[in-house]
Amino acid sequence: MPIPTTTRRKVIAKALPVVSPYFAGRKQELELMKSHLVEGTGSGQKVFTITGMGGSGKTQMVSYFLQETNRDRKLFTHVVFVDASSESTLRADLQLWAQSLGPTHEEDDWENALHILASEFTNGSWILVYDNADNPKLKMRKYFPACQNGAIILTSRSRVVGSLQNTSYLELGNLNPKDALAALEKAAHRQIPNPSKEMDDARILMEKLGYLPLALVHAGAYCHQQSSERDDKVYHFTFSRYLDLFDKRREALLRKTDMFTQEDYERGVYATLDLSYEVLQEASKQFLRIISHFHYSDIPLAMFRAAAQVGFEDPEIYLLRPEDKKGLSLLTDLLCTNGEPDEFQLLELIRDLHSFSLVSPSEDSLRMHPLVQAWARDMKSTDTENYEGISTRVVSSCSRDGNLHIYRYLLPHIKGWLAKKEGDDLHINDKVAFGKILDEIGHYALAETLFRKAIA
Template identity: 45%
Template sequence: MGGCGKTQLVSYFLQEYPNLYAQIVYVDASSSSSIKSDFQSWARTLGGGHERDAWEDTLRTLNNVTQEEQWVLVLDNADDPTSDLIPFLPKNIYVTILITSRNRNLGNLSTTSHLEPGEMDADEAMAVILQAARRQLPLSNQEMRDARDLLKELGCLAVALVRAGTYCFQLSSTVGGVLRPYTFSQYLSLFNLHRAGLMKKEGPTSLDSYQRGVYTTLDLSYKALPQESRELLHLISFFHHTDIPLAAFAEAARNAFNDPGYYLPRPDDHQAIISKLGHVLCTNTGWNELRAQGLIHNLRSFSLVTASSMNDQLFLQIHPLIQAWSRDMDSISSQLYQAMAIQVLTACGSEKNFELNRFLLPHV
């Protein structure tokens, strides 16, 4: 997931163990061209006749590292699912390769050494936001409650926590030697009123030089998604963020997204909502679970959703902050996707689907 601290984790690891590797080769892996450019630049810094080296020379150098040296190659931000990293990986057991990516499929390159960072637990998140805000425990009872509420709103996402703490630090002051902090209670109130504005805010943080805002970080993943997967993301963001049953979409599609009965007159644009659902979730022949799972696979590739199975049913989860970001992206489109989500729940619910109905309650 974007913003969970992958790059920072690698950076802190290398700082914590400065003598572990004789040489660190750090590369921007956001594209093949950036890898080649950084490889070439690194090779030419060696001097002594290397001033005209090409990117391939770095790969040759890495493949010649001996057991006595031990180097590390860091391929950072390898997020593009269309980029092939294989040509840039040295085949040398004395070179450790560290790859950071939002593309979880890259974990297949190393099935034994693949770490997928999740959200922090509450204690870790509290420690991060306190450090970023330059605050120390104990806090007042009210501010402690508000701080915990803020952690829930931010979903314990590293970049959001650091941004929030930095904001509080920047608005704090010292008067007569006494700290007058901008409290977490104040930030929570501001967040509830101006969530999108705060999450888009960019600039260096108080803990590191990371410049991007929370929403900007997520936007990078969004731009790489196919349009159909974007639309599915917007749709599921209007369900509760946990345990979204794929069976609900399948059942609604089998019912052609129609109401199970006539209750109240529908507005003029109701048929357009049904048509849009068919476009997003179906093919010409109707519901196609393989296609739906392909769209979900795209979202999972960037860790925008997760999936789990229970009793032979597939359920989706979406991080609360990703849910908020998706909703905040476009207020007009959000109204459409909200109406679509409501129609899915309407079309799949009936007395005959008792088993499915049990899973729908949190989403109603």
């Protein structure tokens, strides 16, 4: 028997991550995907998109869908999983898949992969998953097989990718409280008695984490790893202790990356959000840092319009703010053109942040996920901007008679600043302006407190 002169190494294509043991819920989302990708009667190639903020579990959703619908590969004979975070990884993974088909494909490249899907697997029993298609400069349609069969799923932080769908579009949000608790319990390897103080603390923790799957799993896993067993007794690291640690060392906890070997959970919560920040426009980054110092719910757009109308100037000056000149310049650059309010610029900032699920806009307000707010506040930077001071100035400049209709929307934001050292760090101009707003909407005791602090 002749000895082969060369030994060919079998090429193995990238595989879809397995469903995490901590995965919970998403039944409605699964049914939506099944109705369009499995039960849909329309002919032609099906394109389905899943978008959502970092940490919402988009890749896991795809894995869950295929686990539940493609057992023994009866629905999709070929599952092609591609890292679409860059053009180079996308092409490399397509090439790897093509070469994994056997010795006759060892010279294939990414174009061959698309050709094979389009012309050789004409029965349509394939699904192509483009994961993390976040780069807005990457033209994804170029990488769709040119045929009328098969299915494509794209996952992305960018809502712009949603427009590529021709079946349906899934915006993956946070877990509901029941499923969030299930994820937390699975990751913590415990079942929480109900009612109990531990259950009360778990509910507080879930709310602070905004029911975000990645954050819940990281919190539960941390509590599990910090727990111990001695003399056949388990000593749980309680959620109460985690909450205390979260309040004191939030950034350190949310940047931890060493708790998992599973790829989907290897990044910390903050590191996942950093990926979205990197692709934002510079102006959007600045705007995000400013709005993070408002209360995360119901940030009124009318407030920015009213403040821009007066050039963000204090209604009354009791003490000059020469140190805030740079912040004032930043606000006018962001929201004005030639000294006049620019609605288009405001809407463009919101569009950019919304496209990566960093804010949720309605017709008249913005909402931030509490962890997005925390991450933006905790962010390290080399600039010297006082973003909190800039945000308080926006509200102060609204303290004018013509703005009475928006005063009640400013209340949660003012209360948020007063909760920190009872407002002692506020500039005197802000104390008086906030006092006038509070007085007008009937919060007389708070208003009096601020007026007294202003003249102290």
